[in-house]
Amino acid sequence: MKFISARLDGLVIVEPECQIDSRGFFARTYSSKEFIAMGIHGDLTETSVSYNDTRGTLRGMHYQHSPYEEAKLVRVTKGAVFDVAVDIRPESPTYLQWFGVELSAQNRLAIYISKGFAHGFITLEDCTEVLYQITDTFNPKQCAGFAWNDPKIGIAWPIVPIKMSESDYSNANLII
Numbered sequence: 001m002k003f004i005s006a007r008l009d010g011l012v013i014v015e016p017e018c019q020i021d022s023r024g025f026f027a028r029t030y031s032s033k034e035f036i037a038m039g040i041h042g043d044l045t046e047t048s049v050s051y052n053d054t055r056g057t058l059r060g061m062h063y064q065h066s067p068y069e070e071a072k073l074v075r076v077t078k079g080a081v082f083d084v085a086v087d088i089r090p091e092s093p094t095y096l097q098w099f100g101v102e103l104s105a106q107n108r109l110a111i112y113i114s115k116g117f118a119h120g121f122i123t124l125e126d127c128t129e130v131l132y133q134i135t136d137t138f139n140p141k142q143c144a145g146f147a148w149n150d151p152k153i154g155i156a157w158p159i160v161p162i163k164m165s166e167s168d169y170s171n172a173n174l175i176i
Contacts, residue, residue, distance in 0.1 A: 001028060003038045006101070008087050008094045010114035012040060013101060014073065018108070029110065030073065030133065040112055041071050044133040052079075052123045052130070058161035058168060060120010061086055061146050068142040069115035071135040079128025080104035081121040082158050089116035098155050103130075120148055122157055145171040 004013040016027035032042035050059065061084070064070055074083060084100045102124070103109050113119055121130065145168065148161065 001031065001034055003040075006099050006111070008085070008097055008099045008117075009092070010087065010089075010117060011085055011099050012038070012112040014075075014110040014112055016108055016110075027108070029075065035112075041114070041135055043135055044073060046132075046134040046137060048132045048134065048138075049077075050130040050132070052128045053126060054163050055123055055126050055128075056159055056162035057123045057128075058120065058148055058157075058164045059122075060084065060148055060168065061118040061150075061171070062120060063088060063118040063144055064136075064139060064142045065144055068136060068139040070138075071115045072113045072119060073110055073133040074103065074113065074119070074121075075108070075110035075131050076103040076105050077129045077131050078105050079123060079125040080106070081123050081128060081130060083111055083119075083121040084155055084157075085111070085113045085117040085119055086153055086155070087116065088118050092116070096153055098153055100155065118146065122159060122161055124159070147171055 002015040016029050018025040018027040036042040081103050082100055083103045086098045087094045
């Protein structure tokens with residue numbers, strides 16, 4: 001695996017190194033030993049999947065309150081998304097800055113998002129599936145979110161959302 005530093009401390013792009021042969025390819029997408037060697041929390045305890053049938057589906061911006069914060073390794077297994085992380089660590093020099101990257105089944109990239117970041121994405125293709133490996137147990141009572149279009153953050157989404165959950169729609173008025 002290749003680990004590529006992102007613009008914000010606490011975010012790392014993970015690129016698998018594919019071993020290609022006549023059958024296709026094989027690539028390791030996670031190794032706790034390699035993650036730990038890179039200084040990245042290596043204990044991923046839950047795995048979740050998000051299926052999104054429509055291009056323009058927005059999920060975000062989500063996080064969990066301390067002490068239930070989650071770090072995530074996010075990849076796309078089918079389709080494509082524009083994936084966004086926002087630094088919500090008040091003591092950070094990059095507080096309220098965002099970073100976005102296209103993740104797709106074709107480019108096979110993943111992003112590791114440390115604790116202290118909000119996360120969201122918008123689908124760029126129909127029938128997109130996103131796989132999350134998460135460091136902590138999901139705690140619905142500690143979930144929080146804010147507006148995907150918060151003007152203080154200014155995320156440059158590549159397309160306009162056409163579909164989102166009721167809770168994400170309700171968050172549209174929550175400014176961080």
